[in-house]
Amino acid sequence: MSEKATPTEEKILRAAEKIFLEKGYAGTRMQVVADEAEINKAMLHYYFRSKEKLFRVILTDAVNEVLPILIASLSSDKKVIPKLHDLVSNYTALLLKRPQLPLFIMHELSQNQGKFVTDLALRANTQPVMLTFFQQVVEAGESGEVYPISPVQLLLHVLSLTVFPFIARPMIATMANLPDELFQQVLDERTQEVIRFLDAGLKP
Amino acid sequence: MSEKATPTEEKILRAAEKIFLEKGYAGTRMQVVADEAEINKAMLHYYFRSKEKLFRVILTDAVNEVLPILIASLSSDKKVIPKLHDLVSNYTALLLKRPQLPLFIMHELSQNQGKFVTDLALRANTQPVMLTFFQQVVEAGESGEVYPISPVQLLLHVLSLTVFPFIARPMIATMANLPDELFQQVLDERTQEVIRFLDAGLKP
DNA sequence: ACAAAATTTAACCAAATGGTTGAACCATTC
């Protein structure tokens, strides 16, 4: 969350987060945010100037919930496999609490072509971390520690297995006619199954 | 695509598809669709009555590009593994041509809670196909044909590995600082790598 | 050839939407 804030500012941020994550930027009405925060619409502008400014705060916060986990998991001094285990379990734990995060971020970034993400990525220092990790994967492949695999493909594997179920839940639950409790149980067991599957797919 | 259509109707549908897939329902302006189709805004309403009606056509078409592949791949008379290979290669081939499809569908379905998807799923007869496939997976696990795995987890694995990279492309490309051509190449090689990874993860 | 039907257009409309304003309210300080 961004900074210490007055109670009103807090209420606005909580409300804005809820509505923006649910409806996206274009689908959000300032009046709805104001209602949700139980304040006057003018307050939104008093504290945040414009819809776009308010949105940028929420989107930045959202990305900042997600990026540090990637950085922390991949930049430890562990070997490749344990790093990936950390990634999977840390992300799954986060997404069980905040399932709307990925779809929101992906959708908004797909609009915002470039610019905004680039800034965040630079500020969060993702790129060198990724590069180092990629090298580690290549070396682990050469030394026989893991199956020799393109580092990008590997990263895609791990993120896909971890994040996608939370994005696709409504569609898959409907198509396969799965009751909510069953899908929830599947998600709860997800970490161990992904780790097991990943280990098997990476055996040299 | 839906039905035979007059040239104007065609132009509208092409334009509407482009804009809706790019901007989503809430982010789309009827005037922009009209401009893209090089027609008067009134024509949109003459042919499709309302924004919502026009949108429903586009969303339905989009889902109908995606569902039949799932059905066809899973309801053949092949064994589990070849079915999954079909799924991966058919979907990857589609998404290489139509990369915006999944994010668009997921985003809009997440708004539309239930109703709409349910109709489509019923009409497309997904649910019995899924059920039969789930049973086949359980049996294949028991007979030692594949590693014994929860069918839902397996389905999530396959769809995740196949679909997610197309959704997350902008974010990952930026974070890892990957040039477009490299990412494109990764996607081109995706089918074989996913199949290889999947086979390894399913070995009994 | 001509009338009826379908198609296209420009002008228009009402509602919704992001944003502003000026007055009121409140807390702190002198």
Add this chain to the structure above:
DNA sequence: GAATGGTTCAACCATTTGGTTAAATTTTGT
């Protein structure tokens, strides 16, 4: 306790947006 500066609100505003209309144009059936 009045002045001060920050906070809140109701009313208002300009623009945008989805949608309509009535007339003009083109197409079609006879």
